[in-house]
Amino acid sequence: MTSSPNRAGAVLSLGRIYCDMVFRGLDDMPQLGRELFARDFAITPGGGALITAAHVAALGRPSALLARFGTDLLSTAMAGQIDALGLDLQFLDRDELAGPQLTVVMVNNNDRAFLSRRAGHARPASFEAAIAWPQAAHLHIAEYATLHEMTDAIAAAKRHGLTVSLDPSWDDDLIRDPAFFERAAGVDIFLPNAEEAQALTGETDPAAAMSILARHFPLVALKLGGDGAMVSAGGETLRRPSPRVDVIDTTGAGDAFNAGFLHTWLNGAGAGTALAAAIEAGTSSVQASGGTGSLRAAS
Incomplete structure (x- = not known):
């Protein structure tokens, strides 16, 4: 329930x-032994947790980033950009072992490739204080890899009366974890994309994948990229298209989608209204470079 x-x-x-x-x-994707040159470059704070938090804050809802953050030169160089996003940073756990964490994103037309490095463990020292924060209403877990490390996160949030959402966020090593659904038990809103849904269910057809996911989660919002999105709640499934726009960069569009959905749902709106808001947020995101680029362009 x-x-x-x-x-x-x-x-x-x-x-x-x-x-x-x-x-x-x-003009192409890199190949071993060959060098390519990009015509455009941007360096921005990223990660699903930060991007979703930033878009939630931009929608006017209090948004706290619950994460570890390095003290290395690369991390501290981003501090000013993070400060400008309007987030509540009281639960940011600064630790020298938490960085540098970086992702190289290569964009060719609508195709992307990622190369990332994680540093240290995922659990912020501030986790218990954050979920006990009287102003907190909802915990968004931005990647299954974090839940895989913090197996108590959902139960702890529920004990404090928080609702919970999960974006699996593709991970080659974990997306087919046999214990995925067991570990994700208790999630109120599940927010996968089509590729993740296929890996989890074995179904290439989004409707068939949605049918399986709906057995595990009371509310599922399935992102279909340029083909829009689907939502399943209360035994009903709805699909909406996305508008055609000039796409600059799809990095973080799914995280912006999450923010639009969560903010609207937390306002008490139905699943269909939340889906429309999510598509609007994701569409705005792809029209700028980087996961928070559309927010900077709007400011």
């Missing part, structure tokens, strides 16, 4: 912070 949303509460966004180095304007 899905908990009743808290209309005014804050979202805690749990996950890792990365330095996104985004190379665009490639």
Whole structure:
């Protein structure tokens, strides 16, 4: 049974912070032994937790980033950009072993490739204080890799009356974890993309994949990229298209989608209304470079 949303509460966004180095304007993808040159480049704070948190804050909802953050030169160089996002940073756990974490993003037309490095463990020292924060209403877990490390995160959030969402966020080593659904038990809102849904269910057809996922989660919002998205709640499934726009960079669009959905759902709206808001947020995101680029362009 899905908990009743808290209309005014804050979202805690749990996950890792990365330095996104985004190379665009490639004529091809890199090959071993060959060098390519990009026509455009941007360096921005990234990671699903930060991007979703930033978009939630931009929508006007209190948004706290719950993450470890390095003290190395690369991490500290991003501090100013993070400060400018309007996030509540009281639960940011600064630790010298938490960085550098970075992702190299290579964009060729609508195709992307990623190369990332994780540092240390995922659990912030501030986790218990964060979920006990009186203003917190919802915990968003931005990647299954974090839940895989913090197997108590969902149960702990529920004990404090928080609703919980999970974006699996593709991970080659974990996306087919046989214990995935067991570890994700208790999640109120599941937010995969089509590739993740296929890996989890074995179904290539989104409707068939959705049918399986709906057995495990009370509310599923399935991202289909340029083909829009689907939502399943209360035994009903709805699909909406996405508008056609000039795509600059799809990095972080799924995380922006998550923010639009969560903010609207927490406001008490139905699944269909939340889906429309999510598609709008994701569509806005792809029209700028980097996961928070659309927020900088709007400011």
